[in-house]
Structure formats: C-alpha cells, structure tokens
Amino acid sequence: MEANTVSAREGRKRAAYGRKREQRNPGPARDHLIALKAAGWTKTMIADATGMSTAHLQRIIARPPLWITPETEERILAAKAVARRPEAFVRNIATARQLQGLHRHGFTLTYLAEQLGKSVQHVWVLMRQEYVTEHTRRLVDNLTTELAAVRPTGPQVARTIARARKHGFVSLYAWDDINSPTERPKGIKEEAA
The missing domain is CATH 1.10.260 (434 Repressor (Amino-terminal Domain))
Structure with missing residues (x-):
C-alpha cells in the first residue's frame, strides 16, 4: 500500500508540473x-x-x-x-535424428548408451519418443558434436549400419535443418525416418 501511495503521489506531482509518466x-x-x-x-x-x-x-x-x-x-x-531448466520438456526432433544418425554412422547402441550414461533400452526409446528433457537434449547435442567427425571402428560397424538402415535411420549429413519437423532428409527416399 505504501508503494502505491508513493507512486500515486509522484504521479500527481508529475502531472501538476506537466511531466506525465512515459x-x-x-x-x-x-x-x-x-x-x-x-x-x-x-x-x-x-x-x-x-x-x-x-x-x-x-x-x-x-x-x-x-x-x-x-x-x-x-x-x-x-x-x-x-537458461531453460534442465528438467523442462522439449520436442525430440533433433535429439532422435542425432541418435539415429550416429547409429547409422556405425556407433552401436551400447557405445552410445555408455557415452550418455544411460541404458541401451533408454537410448532406443530416445530415438522414437516425442519429448525429452532439456538435459538429455544437451547431452545428445554434445555427444553428436564430439562424434560427428569420428569414424567408428570394430567388427560390429557394418552390422550396426545395416541395422540402422533396416530401421530407416539416415545419416546426420542428410539433414539441412535437423530441428525442423517439416524437413525431409536428402538422399534415398525409402531410407527416410
């Protein structure tokens, strides 16, 4: 009440002197x-x-x-x-496409799960669910930045790529705007997720 009284008094004083409040x-x-x-x-x-x-x-x-x-x-x-709260939910467009792209590049689900500190099942769900937390989005974004230029090695790379292709996952490089829900991947149409 005191603040309102002071504000009203100041307003009347400014008006009396011809200086209205902006x-x-x-x-x-x-x-x-x-x-x-x-x-x-x-x-x-x-x-x-x-x-x-x-x-x-x-x-x-x-x-x-x-x-x-x-x-x-x-x-x-x-x-x-x-910053956006870590527990806030965000659309899972880019996160799912990033994980799918990393899998398509030859990184196994086990490797991705270890890097993210999550279970293999959780990573599989992240590739398909509609929303994720901001914290998870940041984790996947950082992992993608780290692994985008790395070529995976090992005996399971060919099998992983074949499995990812079978599920319709496309490369990280197939997207012009990975965040856009209307974006279509460039390349082979039947491989679009």
Whole structure:
C-alpha cells in the first residue's frame, strides 16, 4: 500500500508540473512473457529473472493493462539470460535424428548408451519418443558434436549400419535443418525416418 501511495503521489506531482509518466504498449512485454512460459519457464523463474512479483506478471498476461512503464517493459524483455531448466520438456526432433544418425554412422547402441550414461533400452526409446528433457537434449547435442567427425571402428560397424538402415535411420549429413519437423532428409527416399 505504501508503494502505491508513493507512486500515486509522484504521479500527481508529475502531472501538476506537466511531466506525465512515459507510457508503453504492454503488447511486446506480454508476448515475451507468453513465450517464456511456452519455453518451460515457471512463474517463479520469470519473477526471479525480472525482479517483479508473480501476481503482477500474471496480471500482465491475463488482463493486460492499457499501458506499462518503460522500467517494467525493460525488466520483462531483459529476461533472456536464464537458461531453460534442465528438467523442462522439449520436442525430440533433433535429439532422435542425432541418435539415429550416429547409429547409422556405425556407433552401436551400447557405445552410445555408455557415452550418455544411460541404458541401451533408454537410448532406443530416445530415438522414437516425442519429448525429452532439456538435459538429455544437451547431452545428445554434445555427444553428436564430439562424434560427428569420428569414424567408428570394430567388427560390429557394418552390422550396426545395416541395422540402422533396416530401421530407416539416415545419416546426420542428410539433414539441412535437423530441428525442423517439416524437413525431409536428402538422399534415398525409402531410407527416410
């Protein structure tokens, strides 16, 4: 209540001296808040990143005011530095394609599972499920970066490649944009996953 009283008093004083408070359209700030929530941010995370109360942020989303202050807009739009939570779920498009591509290059499921610290069954599920955690996505992304230029060796490489081909997995290099759900792999059509 004290903050509102002070704010109202300051507003009346500025109006009396002909210096109205600058007003901004809340649209961009509201859109940014909605995008953050869609990216897996909780109300508490957004409140921590902006230094504002969860109630105030929820009001901007649910019942947008006619205007907001430049300071409020700055705080909301600056909330980009906090990384996505490791336990947040993300679409498994790139992760599945990366694992399938590594398998197609000749890396066995056992080897991939050891590198990721997961079971073989879990890696097999990761190649096909719709969502994964952000943590898993980062693990697979780092592993792909590490192994993309490495050529696997050993007696099981040919068998692994044949198995991957049988399941319809394509090379990592078959994708122009591995993250795009509409992207079709380049190369042989019947090998598309």
